[in-house]
Structure formats: C-alpha cells, structure tokens
Amino acid sequence: MSISRFSVLKPSTPDAIFALVGRYTLDKNPNKINLAIGAYKDEHQKPWVLPCVKQAKKIILNDPNDNHEYNPMIGIKSFTSAGAKLILGDNSSIIKNNSISSVQSIGGTGALKLGFELLKRAKPSAVYISNPTWANHVSMIPEANLPLKYYRYWDTKNLKIDFKGLLDDLWNAPNNSTFLLHACGHNPTGIDPTKEQWKEIAEVMKKKNHFPFFDCAYQGFASGNIINDSWAIRYFAEQGFEMLVSQSFSKNMGLYGERVGCLHVIYPKIQNTEKIVKLVNDHLASITRSFYSNAPSFGAKIAEKILTQPDLREQWYKDMTTMSGRISNIRKELSKRLKERGTPGQWDHFYKQIGMFSYSGLTEKQVVELNNKYSIYFTKNGRISISGLNMDNLDYFVESVDKVVRTIH
Numbered sequence: 001m002s003i004s005r006f007s008v009l010k011p012s013t014p015d016a017i018f019a020l021v022g023r024y025t026l027d028k029n030p031n032k033i034n035l036a037i038g039a040y041k042d043e044h045q046k047p048w049v050l051p052c053v054k055q056a057k058k059i060i061l062n063d064p065n066d067n068h069e070y071n072p073m074i075g076i077k078s079f080t081s082a083g084a085k086l087i088l089g090d091n092s093s094i095i096k097n098n099s100i101s102s103v104q105s106i107g108g109t110g111a112l113k114l115g116f117e118l119l120k121r122a123k124p125s126a127v128y129i130s131n132p133t134w135a136n137h138v139s140m141i142p143e144a145n146l147p148l149k150y151y152r153y154w155d156t157k158n159l160k161i162d163f164k165g166l167l168d169d170l171w172n173a174p175n176n177s178t179f180l181l182h183a184c185g186h187n188p189t190g191i192d193p194t195k196e197q198w199k200e201i202a203e204v205m206k207k208k209n210h211f212p213f214f215d216c217a218y219q220g221f222a223s224g225n226i227i228n229d230s231w232a233i234r235y236f237a238e239q240g241f242e243m244l245v246s247q248s249f250s251k252n253m254g255l256y257g258e259r260v261g262c263l264h265v266i267y268p269k270i271q272n273t274e275k276i277v278k279l280v281n282d283h284l285a286s287i288t289r290s291f292y293s294n295a296p297s298f299g300a301k302i303a304e305k306i307l308t309q310p311d312l313r314e315q316w317y318k319d320m321t322t323m324s325g326r327i328s329n330i331r332k333e334l335s336k337r338l339k340e341r342g343t344p345g346q347w348d349h350f351y352k353q354i355g356m357f358s359y360s361g362l363t364e365k366q367v368v369e370l371n372n373k374y375s376i377y378f379t380k381n382g383r384i385s386i387s388g389l390n391m392d393n394l395d396y397f398v399e400s401v402d403k404v405v406r407t408i409h
C-alpha cells in the first residue's frame with residue numbers, strides 16, 4: 001500500500017448549504033422544512049418545470065436538424081445575442097452598434113468565473129463585494145488571485161440597506177476598483193437599492209472611475225418583470241460605464257441543473273470598439289478553451305427558443321409571474337401572521353424584500369434552536385429561501401419562530 005499523493009491536502013470546508021440539505025434529508029420529523037436551498041418549489045414543494053421550458057424542449061426534440069455537434073468556444077451566437085437583448089433591451093444602441101462581447105457560460109457561476117479570469121488578464125485590481133453576499137463570491141475571487149474587499153451593504157439593526165456605509169466605502173476605495181453589484185434580488189438580503197440610490201451609486205462610481213461587474217441571477221424572477229429587474233444595468237449602460245454582466249437562466253427559467261448563462265462585456269463609449277470587441281472575444285474564447293472548451297448545448301437551446309419565439313416568450317412572462325407571485329404572497333402572509341400573533345420583533349421586512357431570499361433578522365442562536373428543536377433548516381446568517389414555505393407549513397414555521405424569539409435572545 002502506498003501513501004496517496006492527495007493525503008497532503010488540508011481538509012476543505014464543506015458547503016454549508018449542501019451540508020444542511022444532507023441533514024434535512026435524513027430528518028424523520030414529518031413537519032421538517034427546508035429553507036436552505038435557493039431553488040424555486042411550487043405550492044406542493046415540488047420542483048417546477050416551467051410550461052415554456054416544456055414547449056421549448058418539444059420543439060428541439062422534434063427538430064430533424066437538431067444535433068450534438070460542438071459549439072464555438074464563445075457559445076451559440078443566437079443564444080448569447082438574445083441574452084444580451086434581454087439584459088439591455090431590444091432597442092439598445094449598444095447592441096445595434098455591436099459594442100458588446102458575449103460568451104456562453106456554465107450558469108451564472110461560470111459567467112462570474114470567466115469574468116474574474118478576464119479581469120485578471122486585463123486589470124488585476126481588488127474586487128469589492130457586498131457584506132453580506134452570496135458565498136460563492138467570497139471563494140471565487142481569491143481563487144482567481146484577485147484581492148477581495150468588502151463594501152458595507154446591510155444595516156443589521158434596522159434590517160435595511162446601510163446606504164451611507166455603502167457610499168462611504170465607494171468613496172474610500174482606491175480609484176479604478178471593481179465593484180461586484182447584484183442587479184436585482186440581492187442574495188442573501190432580498191433588499192435592492194432604490195432607483196434613486198442606484199443613481200447615487202453610479203455618480204460616485206463615475207467620479208472614482210470604478211468598474212461595475214453586475215451579477216444578474218434573478219432577472220424577471222425577482223419582481224416578475226424583466227425590465228424592472230434590469231433597470232440598474234440599463235441605467236449604468238446609459239451613463240456610459242464600461243462593465244461586465246454575468247447572466248444566469250437558472251432561476252428565471254428554472255433551468256438550474258442545465259447550467260445556462262452568459263458573460264457580457266459592455267462598452268457604451270470606447271475608442272476602437274471593433275478592435276476591442278475582437279480582442280476581448282478572442283480572450284474569452286481562450287479562457288473557455290483552457291477551462292472546459294465550450295459550454296453545454298441543451299439548456300442554451302431551450303433558453304434561445306424561449307427568448308426568440310414570441311409565443312414561448314409570452315408564456316415565459318406568465319411563468320415568471322406565477323413564481324414571483326407565489327413568493328410575494330408567502331412574504332405577505334408571513335409578515336401578517338407573525339404580526340397577528342404578536343411575535344416580538346419587526347416583521348415588515350419580509351414583504352419589503354424581493355426575490356428568492358429573505359434576511360430574517362433571526363440570530364445564529366435562534367437559527368440553531370429552530371433547527372435542533374423544530375427541524376427547520378436554514379443558514380446560520382438567518383437567510384431564508386422563501387420558496388420552501390407554502391400555505392401548509394407556514395403556520396408551523398410562524399409558531400416555531402414565535403416560540404424561539406420569546407425564549408432565545
């Protein structure tokens with residue numbers, strides 16, 4: 001027997017969410033609730049295949065010309081172009097002038113990875129992320145050998161954006177820093193800046209010559225409206241910012257495991273656009289080649305059909321309203337029932353937040369108690385995936401929270 005060369009590896013921290021889901025699966029309590037994972041479930045807690053996705057799959061399967069050939073390194077052009085139009089709008093001058101480079105990615109995570117790699121090649125400055133943020137941001141940036149910094153985002157006491165802290169951190173960061181901004185449905189807090197706040201953010205970023213990298217993982221899922229949810233990106237583009245946008249179709253099309261996404265590099269006002277677009281496209285192709293050659297086809301073909309065929313697109317809008325409508329009803333009911341019960345604390349934030357997640361304001365001790373005593377599973381920072389609640393388990397959740405906040409402080 002020889003010693004494995006991998007025995008030198010230091011233990012790696014397991015993903016907290018997947019660990020929770022593992023324990024949830026083994027839990028025998030019939031009332032158990034899973035509020036950990038960020039994937040939409042319908043009112044019966046079942047995964048939902050969107051009707052528009054079912055229709056798109058039929059079209060692909062019946063297409064006699066469909067095949068399984070390799071795609072170009074930067075992906076299926078008709079898909080990435082449709083993705084760019086979704087972000088910027090059909091009439092965007094940026095699209096008309098071809099001032100954009102787009103590459104297909106393995107979901108939104110893959111798009112972020114490609115973006116960090118491109119930044120590393122071009123402009124290795126620190127990347128500022130919101131505090132708190134989605135856990136993957138925290139691990140991906142050092143992995144790309146880029147310095148990781150935080151900007152303030154969440155006011156723990158008042159359960160709202162710490163806007164003054166955010167602006168101060170924008171001012172105090174060295175000029176030309178990169179700021180990773182959540183386009184909508186901020187994960188984990190569920191609170192986005194208002195339009196007025198976005199305008200102020202843009203103004204400071206312009207003065208400081210900061211570089212925006214938008215992470216857009218919930219367009220249409222957050223508010224049910226694709227235009228509302230891309231407002232900040234479109235505003236920054238109008239303001240002339242060169243920027244990166246990572247785009248995911250995991251949540252808004254429910255294509256989680258198919259890994260569908262794009263990275264867009266947007267250049268509203270630059271010199272030698274044609275030359276830069278070609279240069280960046282070539283780098284994006286070389287980055288994807290070095291990682292995995294090219295992104296998978298099937299999910300991207302589904303998304304392309306939905307984005308480009310008017311009847312499927314209409315259906316998609318309805319499907320997104322179904323998902324965001326259910327989430328928003330639960331939010332309202334949750335606030336209402338906690339308030340009716342007189343549960344100590346303030347609960348309005350549940351319906352003021354949008355998207356998949358809510359920062360509940362529950363403390364780590366309270367989360368642990370909810371888990372150990374009531375079999376309710378969510379992360380220790382108090383983040384709840386609203387989709388894990390429905391009209392059947394809501395009362396159990398509310399009663400459990402009520403008991404816990406009265407006993408554990």
Ligand SMILES: Cc1ncc(COP(=O)(O)O)c(C=O)c1O
Nearest residue numbers: 038107108109134187217248250
């Ligand atoms: C903020 C944020 N960015 C990106 C993603 C990436 O999504 P995916 O890689 O599943 O497309 C997620 C998913 O949870 C997210 O919450």
